[in-house]
Amino acid sequence: MAHATSIQYEPVAEIGGGAYGTVYKARDTESGQFVALKSVRVQTDQNGLPISTVREVALLKRLEQFDHPxxxxxxxxxxxxxxxxxxxxxxxxxxxDQDLKTYLERAPAPGLSPDRIKDLMRQLLCGLAFLHSNRVMHRDLKPENILVTSQGQVKLADFGLARIYSCHMALTPVVVTLWYRPPEVLLQTSYATPVDIWSTGCIFAEMFRxxxxxxxxxxxxxxxxxLEVIGxxxxxxxxxxxTLSRKNFPSFMPRPIAEFVSEINEQGAQLLMNMLTFDPLKRISALNALEHPYFRDEETLTQTKR
Known part of the structure; x- marks a missing residue:
């Protein structure tokens, strides 16, 4: 890890503050290009950096070699x-320049076309399948952490921070913004990569709504x-x-997802419910989601966008 090369990066503007600190847009004084700076303060022992942080940064650098679009x-x-x-x-x-939240807000009424949503979802799942195949959980997927370039290319962001912070915290329920949290995190039980699939399902519905x-x-x-929706x-x-008992909740029956996501087609609704499955072991994986009939008629736009 390079030490104290902060002179190379000149902050231009504050982009936003997350749970873990401020994010800055900065200019690389050597190349002139814009970058995003994200800092984390790490507790160290007498030998310098904790080995876990070194390990996580090494993982990020290794993932970088794949240069996933x-x-x-x-x-x-x-x-x-x-x-x-x-x-x-x-x-x-x-x-x-923009995240998915901004992209959705800027879309003229009545919103994104079904084909555009399908393309965004395919790209999102491609990025997620790549992370999961390398045993990386994002743990905080939400529209603000999904970037969309001016060419319409989707890029998952902040997954590296999720990994680095997780080394210094117990598995706490503060991961994943409340509205995108799956039942297993809300119930404070063990979780794994299916947490990201639940969040992706919530984002899928939000693209339509x-x-x-x-x-x-x-x-x-x-x-x-x-539970009012999925039963x-x-x-x-x-x-x-x-600690939270099943008896605390009424006997909700599942409701048709089309009541809540009216524009979605039948195959899209089926995929969405495969993502919004209560039991994480029965939830669809990112790789299997990409094989779903919902994507069958989709031209592989992703390959042409690199």
Missing amino acids: NVVRLMDVCATKRSDQETKVTLVFEHV RKPLFCGDSEVDQLGKI LPPEDEWPTDV
Whole structure:
């Protein structure tokens, strides 16, 4: 990891603040191109950086060698020692002007066409299948963390931060913004890559609706709103190691997803429900989702966009 090359990157504007710190748009003074700077403060031991952070950065750099078209590029990593106990690690990513949230807001009424949504979903799932095949969970997928270039190319962002932070935290329920959290995270039980598929399903619905599908104001309220749509799962699907009992919820019956996502076609609705499956073990994987009939008639636009 390079040390203290911050002079090379000149902050131009604050892009936004996440749960873990501020993100800046900056100019690379050597090449003149714009980049995105994201910093994390890492607790260190007497030997310098924790080995887990080094491992995670090495993983990100390894993923970078594949140069996947649907994953934002990590261009540089800088480390600055702040004290004996703390080091600031700055990740330098390629800069993309808009995220999916902005892209949806800017789309003229009545919103994105079904074919455009299909293309965005295919790209999103391609990026996710790549991460999952390399055993990387994103854990915070939402429209703000999905970038869309001016050419319409989708790039997953912030997955690297999710990995780096996770090394220094217990598996806490604060991962994944509330509206995109799957039941297993809301119930504070164990989770794996299916968390990202649930979030992707929520985003899929939002592309049609132009507003989030489940807008709870607490974990319990969020779970209630989910069960109102997908129905109360059978007793044997409810995790046993959780404090919130299945008995806390009414016996909701599943409702047709078309009631909530009216523009979606039959195959799209089927794929969406395969993503919004309560039991994570029964939830569709990113690779299998790409094989779904919903995508059959789609021209492979993704290959031409590189």
